[in-house]
Amino acid sequence: MSGVRAEADKATGVAVVTLDRPEKHNAVDLATAHELGRIWREFRFDDSVRAVVVTGAGAKAFCTGIDRSVEVPQPSSPYSIDDPLISIGPKANDLWKPMIAAVNGMACGGAFYLLGEAEFVVASRDATFFDPHTTYGMVSAYEAISMAQRMPFGEVARMSLMGTAERLSAQRAYEIGLVSELTAPGEELAAAVRSAETVASYPAAAVQGTVRAVWAAREAVQVQALAQAPHLVALGNLPAERQAELFTARRSSFRVR
Template sequence: MSGGLRVSVEKDTGVAVVTLDRPGRLNAIDLAMAAELAEVWQAFRFDDSVRAVVLTGAGERAFCTGIDRDAVVPQPPSPYMVDDPLLRVGPKANDLWKPVVAAVRGMACGGAFYLLGESEFVVADETAAFFDPHTAYGMVSAYESVLMAQRMPFGEVARMMLMGTAERISARRAYEIGLVSELVAPGEALAAATRCAAVIAGHPPEGVQGTVRALWAAKEAARAHAFAQAPHLVALGNLPARQQAELFAGRRRTGGFRVR
């Protein structure tokens, strides 16, 4: 596939592995990859050989670092209409109710939370680090905050979003607060996530998919209400693109890890 995705399906186990494959760009999502992700999730809806999915990133440095800074996304001249290409990159946004397990190695930040937020659970290795740079660059963390507020204690997600690039949540801390369900040695996240996916794929799919749908039904009302406010908050709170670029160009190295 062009655009930066690798997709493999193991017919015997029923597990598909979707790999964000732009390691030179820290697996940042450009517009081509965003479109491909939507196509992949929609295709899986019709493929009975896929009963569970593992989502991971190529290379050792990052799972995903969100939207590619070079992506040009034209915006309507209205605070009531905001185009966000990441809104369609997740499985649930594409009406896929097959279980997705995320395998995280290295950085997961910013727009990566669209993907982690729509996965059933996260397996991470000890190199994983989580942070959200939006506020440091004069941007509103809206959708990311909503999704993570459904995965983490409120105080933890508030601190991560508001601290911006000043600190990262370590893999150990992410495990302790419940963002990560299993913590493994460096380089072992994909294998561990695949083992989980293979077990799930071995169960009757109707029961599995019904359970996934039930789990997400418990969160949908709150998420939909919060998402409805997000475009206005982004339009009102984001600095102009030029000022964002200036802050990004002058960025310092992200702060240290918070392990407690």
């Protein structure tokens, strides 16, 4: 059973996609990754869906990335790495309908695969953003590259390098442009849906063409950067067993700024 559900309102043209594993902080396992890809591909052919909101179930987290309890099968070749999160976003599945993220609680690590493909982000004031990779001996490549398109260089570098020691508050994320709207806790989904309903009410071809144009402005740089990501991960990541040791020994304290 996958940990994601999708509900479409044909009257408004808005679909809400919810990561539905609150007991796991909406971490993505293999079934959830597969289902997200299937949903985006299905929406490509569903003209009744004209805008999408993605959110996380529960109040604790939007998404905390890959479920570390899941073993991801890897090819024996040192020249290839299978990352199930690469294809969890709409653009990775050739869906160019606008997607708005409604963030509640923690958004960290692999959550940036989704946030990086959102047109804009609405967040609860109690949301926090951080990237734990370096703490666990892992290279932040895909995540850092995605966020470098949305945040000032110094901010994405700091978040990527500080690991679990520091979290970006929703207020700071708003100040630097990662988040476009702040809401009271629990109101982020409704606010995102309101924006999605407005966008969905406009002629679909013009909206989708605008989405494509905006992304065209950043694609060349991102494609070049992503070409290096697999090699950086292969060279810089500690062995899985050592990562697990660091994860088990992680510090619970952190600073919010």
